[in-house]
Amino acid sequence: xxxxxxxxxxxxxxxxxxxxxxxxxxxxxxxxxxxxxxxxxxxxxxxxxxxxxxxxxxxxxxxxxxxxxxxxxxxxxxxxxxxxxxxxxxxxxxxxxxxxxxxxxxxxxxxxxxxxxxxxxxxxxxxxxxxxxxxxxxxxxxxxxxxxxxxxxxxxxxxxxxxxxxxxxxxxxxxxxxxxxxxxxxxxxxxxxxxxxxxxxxxxxxxxxxxxxxxxxxx
Ligand code: DC
Numbered sequence: 650x651x652x653x654x655x656x657x658x659x660x661x662x663x664x665x666x667x668x669x670x671x672x673x674x675x676x677x678x679x680x681x682x683x684x685x686x687x688x689x690x691x692x693x694x695x696x697x698x699x700x701x702x703x704x705x706x707x708x709x710x711x712x713x714x715x716x717x718x719x720x721x722x723x724x725x726x727x728x729x730x731x732x733x734x735x736x737x738x739x740x741x742x743x744x745x746x747x748x749x750x751x752x753x754x755x756x757x758x759x760x761x762x763x764x765x766x767x768x769x770x771x772x773x774x775x776x777x778x779x780x781x782x783x784x785x786x787x788x789x790x791x792x793x794x795x796x797x798x799x800x801x802x803x804x805x806x807x808x809x810x811x812x813x814x815x816x817x818x819x820x821x822x823x824x825x826x827x828x829x830x831x832x833x834x835x836x837x838x839x840x841x842x843x844x845x846x847x848x849x850x851x852x853x854x855x856x857x858x859x860x861x862x863x864x865x866x867x868x
Contacts, residue, residue, distance in 0.1 A: 651676070651766045651868065652781070653861060654774035657788035658834060660795030662845055662853065663731045663770050666788060669854045670861065671719065671768040678719040679761055681771035681778065682741075684754045686709070686732035687723050689744045693736065700747050708753050715761055717820055735808060742825045751831050775837035783868035784861050787836035790845045795819050 653676065655667045664680055671678035688708045697704040714722040721728050731737075735820075744750055761810050762769055771778065796816040803810045808867035825836040836842055841860060845853050 650762075651783050652762060652779045652866065653768045653784045653786070654779055654782045654837075654840075655768060655770040655786045655788055656772055656774050656776070656834070656836065656840070657770075657786075658772075658795065658819075660799040660819055661788045661790050662795075662798060662850065665843075666848065666853055666857065667768050667770040668719075669670060669850075670857060673854070673858055674768070674861070675766070677715055677765050677767040679715060679758065679767060679769045680721070681754065681758050681769060681774060683721050683728055683732060684713065684757060685745045685750075685807055686737050686741055687713070687728055688754060689730050689737050692744055692782050693740070699744065700749060705749050705753065706776065708750060711757075713757050713761060733806075733819065735862045742822060746825070746829050746831075748831045749765040755832075759799045763820075772834040773832035776842050777832045780837065784864045785837045786857060786860075787840040787842045789842065792816060792819055794822070794846055 653670070654675075655663055655670075664682075665703045667680070668678050688711075691707055691711065692699060692704060695704055695707060697707070712724050716722060716727075734858065755778050758769065758771070758774075762779060769779060775782060775787070793816075796819050799817045799819060800810070800812050803815065823834075841864075843853075843857065848856070
């Protein structure tokens, strides 16, 4: 097994970069944000108290599975747009703040990754979920660049939103994600910190690919 972790803040381009790197390396890909979003989707549907035993049991018993092409399944169904709605986006950091939920999702992510050659992306993968990973990358970018990316993403999905609102959303998410008590967003001590400012997507992928291939020789 070979683990490559990619952590970083919202809108750093982590997901598309991770997916492309996994493809180039012939590795599987896991987006742990999707696990938190799936738990949030379950919570909204269940109408239970957030840290209630009933809800925690529901998350614990959810069956996550990664298919051959790295599609994430929950309870036999592929996860799609239902976990990417504005409604889920608004409350997911609240769900991700609950220590019991983090514990369950961390365990699920480890089980999915176990024994695989896999790129795992999130916020605490190099620090908490897979601290023994072979290569750790912390991807970052300025608030302005990240807001532009998220804004374009919303527009392409037909979501009407003002740019200033997106800047506020990014700043708020950063604050919540980096100041929470359990597993805050921060680079692992042995992570390569990479800022995407000023680079095209292709340049970022190509530079990181070379770095990873070089680093993997030492694992
Ligand atoms: O990457 P994303 O926006 O889909 O992540 C959704 C939320 O989940 C976001 O608030 C951060 C949180 N998250 C986390 O706390 N830890 C992870 N490993 C992955 C995501």
